[in-house]
Amino acid sequence: MTKDEAIQRLNEVFGATARKHKIFIITKKVSASGMSREMEIYVFDKKANDMRWITPVVASACGYKMTRDGDRMRVDGCGMNMHFAVAYDLSQTLGKKIEYQSL
Known part of the structure; x- marks a missing residue:
């Protein structure tokens, strides 16, 4: 999936109204x-009252790599809150306010 396709798909997931x-x-x-x-x-x-897994789409849009088995996104670095870094990167990529919750 290209970066542009990933961004388009994320815009569909998040919608334009909120x-x-x-x-x-x-x-x-x-x-x-x-x-x-x-x-x-x-x-x-x-709508589905369910959680949607968007890991590979976020990885493609923000330039992160997926793990070898393809089910997790790898984020390199230390010394900062990496969850914040991912949410910030996604926010900057989409031009939307993205909040995050760590689980």
């Missing part, structure tokens, strides 16, 4: 050195 959007981030693994994390990202779908 002013702020909320994502849910789960850290599944932290490397032994603490320099990278593997995360999953979800958004709540009100």
Whole structure:
């Protein structure tokens, strides 16, 4: 999936009407050195009353890599709140206010 396709898909997921959007981030693994994390990202779908897994779409849109098995997004770095960093990157990419909740 290209970056532009991912951005278009995320805009469909979040819609154009709401002013702020909320994502849910789960850290599944932290490397032994603490320099990278593997995360999953979800958004709540009100129509289906269910959580939607949007990890690969966010990774494509924001330039993160997926893990080898393809079910988690890898975020490199340390010394800051990486959940905030992901939400901020997504917010800047989409031009929307994105809030996050760590699970």
